[in-house]
Each structure stands twice: as C-alpha cells, then as structure tokens.
Amino acid sequence: MKEIITLQLGNLSNYAATHFWNAQESYFTYSGQDESPIDHNVHWRPGVGADGSETFLPRTVIYDLKGGFGSLRKINALYEAGSASDHAASSLWSGQSVVQKQQPIEQSEYQKNLDAGADTSQLTQNKVRYWSDFSRIYYHPKSLVQLYDYELNSSIRPFERYAAGTELFDSLDKEHDIVDRDMRPFVEECDRMQGIQALATLDDAWGGFSTKYLEALRDEYPKTCIWLWGLQSPMLDTPREKRQLRMSNVAQTLASTCASASMVVPLSIPESGLPQGVHIDPRSPWSTGAAFATAIETATMESRLTGRNDAAQNSLWDIVETLNAGGNQNMAKLRMRVASSVADLEKSDSDMDMFGVGQLCKGMSSTQKTGRSRVFGQLSTHRGAAPDEDVVKGEDEDPRARRLVGDPVYRRFDTPLKFPMLDSFPGIWPGAGKETAVDVQTVLSTETSIGPPIKTLKSLSAWSIPLDERETVANGLSEIADAYQDDWSSGSDEDDDDA
Secondary structure (H helix, E strand, C coil): CCCEEEEEECHHHHHHHHHHHHHHHHCCCCCCCCCCCECHHHCEEEEECCCCCEEEEECEEEEEEECCCCCCCCCCCCCCCCCHHHHHHHCCCCCCCCCCCCCCCCCCHHHHHHHHCCCCCCCCHHHCCCHHHHCCCCCCHHHEEEEEEEECCCCCCCCCCHHHHHHHHHHHHHHHCHHHHHHHHHHHHCCCCCEEEEEEECCCHHHHHHHHHHHHHHHHCCCCCEEEEEECCCCCCCCHHHHHHHHHHHHHHHHHHCCCCCEEEEECCCCCCCCCCCCCCCCCHHHHHHHHHHHHHHHCHHHHECCCCCCCCCCHHHHHHHHCCCCCCCECEEEEEEECCHHHHCCCCCCEECEHHHHHHCCCCCCCCCCCCCEEEEEEEEECCCCCCCCCCCCCCCCCCCCCCCCCEEEEEEECCCEECCCCCCCCCCCCCCCCEEEEEEEEEEEHHHHHHHHHHHHHHHHHCCHHHHHHHHHHHHHHHHCCCCHHHCCCHHHCCCC
C-alpha cells in the first residue's frame, strides 16, 4: 500500500477535486461484483465514526474561503455534534460565550436525495451553486479548513493577488503551524506514503498561498514526492489590467513552486478550437473542473492500481522519473483526448492541449516558435480500448532499461477501466447522455516546446511584478526555460534572453 494525500487549495481546485473523489467512490465494488482494479487504500483512510462504526474517507485536506463550502458542514452523519473534538474546543474558553449563528445554506436537491437514499437525476448547471452541491462522499472533520480572513467572490476585498496569499499563509502559520496542524495527522496514518498531490489555482492569491505551503511541506518532508496540478481559470473577456495581474500571479507562482515541487503541471482549458463533441462551459467551474478532473485522474491512474492482473502499481515518483529524464525538468505539459469509442479516440485532430502557460501567452508575443518539439520524457495513458501500438513511436519501451544519455524516455500505460460519467458530472464529453463511461488518453511530457512560453511569460509579466521580487522571479523563470533547451541548438538565436 502506497498512500497519496491530496491537498486542495482554493475554490476551482475544490470543484476539480470533487469530481475526482466522486470518480474514486464509483470504483468501489460490493458482494457479487468483480473486484475493482483500484487499490482504495491509496486515497482512502479507514476510521471510526461517532457511533463506533467503521468509516472509509478521503485522505485529503481542503482549504477554501468563507462561504466557499456551501452547505457542507464539519459535522455530518458520521461525526455528530458533541464529539470529543467539540468538547476539547469548548474547554479552551471557560467564560461566558455569546453565539451568533449565520443563516445556513440550504442543501441542494441532489444532496437531499443522496442523504435520503433516493434516486438522483442528472445534474444541470443551474442546480450547482457550490462544489459541495454535487459531492457524493463524506469527509472527516479534520479535512475541512475554512479560512475566514477572506470571503469568496468578495468585490470589497478580493483574494486575487499573489502577495495576499503569501501574507495569509504566513499569518496563519505563525499562529498555528499549518502543516503540523492540518497535514501531519494524515501523514502519520500512512504506512508507506508515496507522495502528496496538490491542486491549486496559479493565477490568483491561492498561487501565493500554495507557494508557501509547498515550501513548508518540502522543509518538513524533504524526500517526499510533491506533485502540483496548477489550475488556471479561463480568461474569457477578462479586462487587460486583470489579465496582466493573473499573468503576474502565474509567473511568481511557477518561479517559486518549481523549486519546491517534484513535478508541476500547469493546466488550463483551450479558449478556442475544442475537439468536435466536446462542450466545456468556460464560465462554469463545475464544467471546467470536470475537464481538469478527467485529465488528473487519468494521468495518475497507474499510481492507484492494486498490482494484480499483470498491472504493477507505479508510484508518483515513477512518473516523475519518466518525465524528468534530465534531472532538472520538473514542469510537464499535458494533452488529452476523450471519446465514446476507440475509433474517435484515434483521430489525430482530437487532442486538447491543456498546457496552462502556453494558453496564457498564446497570441501575445512573437517569441513563441512553431516546429517539431523534442521530447525528453513522456508518459501516455490509455483508458478503455487502447489505440494502435504505432500511434506513438517507442511507447512500449521500458523506462528502466539502459539508454544513452540524452535519449528520450517513452512509457505507455493501458487499462480497460474507462472514466465514469456519473450523474454528478456535466455532459462535456462525446457520448454524454448515452454512455456511462468514456475512453480517455492523456499524454504527460517534458519537451522543448515548454521553454518558449516560459520565456514569453517572463517578458510579459516583468513590469507588473514588485520591484523587490522582479529579479528573483526572472531568474527562476529563466532556469525553468533553460532546462527545456535542446542541446543540439544551444547556439541558436531562439535561446537569447528576451527580457
């Protein structure tokens, strides 16, 4: 058993993670059903509820702002009010207390039906107000951490600047030691923790918060694999000033987190040119979060297998070793195909390029170059009926086999387990409303095409970054870009500094 702890930072991350956890819950099998290929102990933790019954809940720590949790409460059917933790909290204050209760948010119809054991119908966008509205699982009270310093979607004091996130973490950490209070209890439960996967938005204040959090995690767990999925909200008709702010946030976050994380994967939804049959609503975090969850859940599928049926379980570290072939390439890009049949999955024009930095800088500078990109490391994951073996050359190679220095590493993983299309999931993929699951292919890769967008980001964001941090951020982004330089063209003009 190699456990993974999930760290969820921010509202969009919680939308994506809720879809992720709903998918994990759907893999449970019961008497009379075939055994699941998923090792549930990787992401779920056993425990005991308030009534003494056994529980099995996610290994996760969830942060959101005031109002972000919707109708979700720390106290639920498994952990009732009056538990030991509640008595411990009340004993901290011996004086007279005055309780002021805010009007609770009413449960969604979907949640009411789940609690009553009634049938649930397909959710639609107008019935989703919060990420908790479509959650199909319970969480341990220790998993839920609400930050009261900022309010969700506040126009008076928005949580949108990188510095606000770093300052909030520092103030909370000074008072509580956040990693020790919130993360350590879950770490100490693990027998052989394979790593921590964090989901955080890069383009708002959560980028600054995640930077500080990952630094604290690295100090506390120096040998642990820390994987960051960096999410970006669609730009849509974002005003130029706010677009520049978000670009600055991304630049500062990437420059810092790449120094702490074992692997960073920036993700965004393409603003145009979606494949045929794909219907992602960029204005809906329920919809965009579903796309992110499909990519994340598929790309890391091999890390949660049982190891039976000739499918050995690889860890997050194994994936990092495949991608980071050169030793200093810890940022990867992801592209994905989703289809209701293998014939559609094999179409060469059905890829979604989800590399967040490329989307952010697309069309804003002439420094980005086109042409054939050289691959350093690549993991291709195929769910459902896999495409032909010739689709990607060399994908059947053993990454642990002897190879020449500088040779690319290709690895491929196949599983018949498709991605589930639950009634809590929006109809964004081909076959929605007809299929209960879809074929998915993801390709994680480190390649030379990562460098130019990073250089563009450095150039475009430089003037909007505070003066006392500008040089540090610029140096950090330069180091990232240089790691993806093709040695064979090291003397070419395209490697000139552009800022």
